[in-house]
Amino acid sequence: MEVDKGKGEAEETRKVAEADRDTVTLKSSDGKLFEVSKEAAARLSTVLAGMIAGGSIDDNGTDLKQIGSEALENVVDYCNKHANSIPSAALISSSISFNTAPFKEPEEWERKFVDRLSHDALFDLVEAANFLGMERLLDVTCHKISEMMKGKSPDQIREVFNIKNDYTKEELEEIRQELAWAFYDD
Amino acid sequence: MPSSTARRIAASPAAQPSLPDELLEDIFLRLDDGEDLVRAYASCFTFRRVVSGRRFLRRYHSLHPPPVLGFLAVASDGPFHPAEPPHRSAPAAAAVARAADVALAFLSDPGRWSVRDARDGRVLISREAAAVSGDAFEELIVYDPLHRRHIQICPIPGDLDSSASSANGIIFYEIRTLVFNSVTRKWRAVTSFAIIGTTATFRWLSCQGRRHYSCSCFCWTGYGRKEMLVLDTREMKFSVADLPRESYNQMHSVVDAEEGRLGLLILVGSRKLLIYSKTWPDNGDGLKDWQCDNVIPLFDRNWFFSSGGAEGYAVLKAVALYQNQIVGKKSDTQYFIVEIKTLMIKRLCSMKPGTDAPHYLYASFPPPLSLPSLRN
Structure with missing residues (x-):
């Protein structure tokens, strides 16, 4: 079994700052440990903020049984990147309600962050963001999946979500006829 | 998971x-x-x-705002004029034309009814009042063509009607807003606004002026007027807003601008379109608050605003240059909508020349994305 790099680092950090740490240790469903800035975790995740405030953070690794190591690594990576990125004026101003753009556009680095993810990693990350109450990360990942659907046929949309067609041939034909206006280009 | x-x-x-x-x-x-x-x-x-x-x-x-599907207007070929290709709403408009009761088939005498307004998927139609009744207004029905539902609106009692009085040549107009409650089926006077003016004021506020809807406000403008009357429907409060100098003696239209601002499009001599905007609600700065955001050059045609701005768009109509000199066949009038967000002017549909009855933009999500806009 391979040695977990994250775990080694976590142990190092624990030795250095035992009492008043500025990081928290999170444990994935498959037992891997990850360090994340306490400030960023509390700011970006309502669930982690609640756990930190409620003192239910375990210094030996807070169990997040719902989240696999790959997804948790991406969550931690996102938090750390977010902690290092200075919120731009654009992001602040766009948080004021804007009639025609109901959703905040992802920042350039956020776009790149989700673009490099594999299909499975992206879908796991959406669920992890939802579980941890990470509104901003949920925005960014949902935006990415919706972009993958735009202009696509039902067949291609099924591919995006990796789901079976459960309509009968007749039902599909009926939908295509009734809703022909939405099938202009195929 | x-x-x-x-x-x-x-x-x-x-x-x-x-x-x-x-x-x-x-x-x-x-x-x-x-x-x-x-x-x-x-x-x-x-x-x-x-x-x-x-x-x-x-x-x-x-x-998401619903797509504009066409116009509703009084015309011999039925009230609905769907968006035509290559407009991207054309397939959806055709679907709605098939699914909806756009021909007012639920009425026994559809020919006697006129479209008076359309908004949020609902259409207001009226029939001229019977001469015998003392009611101030004609018969009114609100209907949802897509879901084939309608509500009959009771006539407005005569004592709630607007009034005007004059002294020494000055006319005092009182404008009232009345709200109809579809549960109690009663009209109620909500607010009133007094305005001093001349008969030109009356023309502005009635048939010859133009009504727009933007930022939850009804706005009345009139050619040659340096101000507009605004009814903010959130507070049911009237106010008068000064218009920028550039709009004097030019055609203009009120629309929703970016970031919840109130937009004003000014058509300068059929050559260009100026896009102004201001914060709304008004911050009391008067004219200083207006800013010019963009200019769109216009070419090749004579351009006019053909109806009030509504559903997030201004409506332009265009006729061929030198139309008047051409003897014989006149080409159809082309209707365009101005999209503020993209600064695009897109052709919506055409109508036969002469069918210049008042027309209203009809915007709605086609099935299966629509919800009934009236409760049964």
Whole structure:
């Protein structure tokens, strides 16, 4: 079994700052440990903020049984990147309600962050963001999946979500006829 | 929740989507085009259930404006003039024309009714009042053509009608807003506004002026007027807003501008379109608050504003240059809508010359994305 790099680092950090740490240790469903800035975790995740405030953070690794190591690594990576990125004026101003753009556009680095993810990693990350109450990360990942659907046929949309067609041939034909206006280009 | 490893082993498509409904909703809400949403609907039963759910559709409607599908106007060939190709709403407009009762078939005498307004998928129609009744207004019906529902509006009692009085040549007009409650089926006077003016004021505020709807406000403008009358429907409060100098003696139209601002389009001599905007509600700065955001040059045709701005768009009509000199066949009048967000002017449809009855933009989501706009 391979040695977990994250775990080694976590142990190092624990030795250095035992009492008043500025990081928290999170444990994935498959037992891997990850360090994340306490400030960023509390700011970006309502669930982690609640756990930190409620003192239910375990210094030996807070169990997040719902989240696999790959997804948790991406969550931690996102938090750390977010902690290092200075919120731009654009992001602040766009948080004021804007009639025609109901959703905040992802920042350039956020776009790149989700673009490099594999299909499975992206879908796991959406669920992890939802579980941890990470509104901003949920925005960014949902935006990415919706972009993958735009202009696509039902067949291609099924591919995006990796789901079976459960309509009968007749039902599909009926939908295509009734809703022909939405099938202009195929 | 399946871990990524589990999902990778099950590489063949799953019977059910792995994401819960709430996440599917969050993703689908970000699809700006109804077409994309319908293709998701056509992908599997779960997506169909999510997309056609009332909760989802309500959220979707609150975030996305419905597409403009055409005009409603009084015309011999029926009241609906759908968007025509190559406008991107043309296929949806054709679908709505088939699914909806656009010909007022629920009335025994559709020919005697006129379209008076259209907004939020609802259409207001009226029939001239019978001469015997003492009611101030004609018979009114609000109907939802797509869901084939209608509500008869009781006549407005005569004592609630607007009034005017004059002294020494000055006319005092009182404008009242009345609200009809469809549950109690009663009219109620809500607010009134006094304005001093001449008969020109009356023309401005009645038939010859133009009414727009933007930022939850009804705005009345008139050619040659240096101000507009505004009724903010959130507070039911009237106010008068000064218009920028550039609009004097030019045609103009009020529309929604970016970031919740109130927009004003000024048509300068058929050559260019100036786009102004100001914060709304008014911050009391008067003229200083208006700023010119953009200029769109116009070419090749004579351009006019053909109706008040509504549903987020201004409506332009264009006739061929030198139309008057051409003897014989006149070409159809082309109607365009101005999209403030993209600064695009897109052709919506054409109408025969001479069919210049008042017309109203009709915007609605086609089925299966629409919800009834009237309760039965």
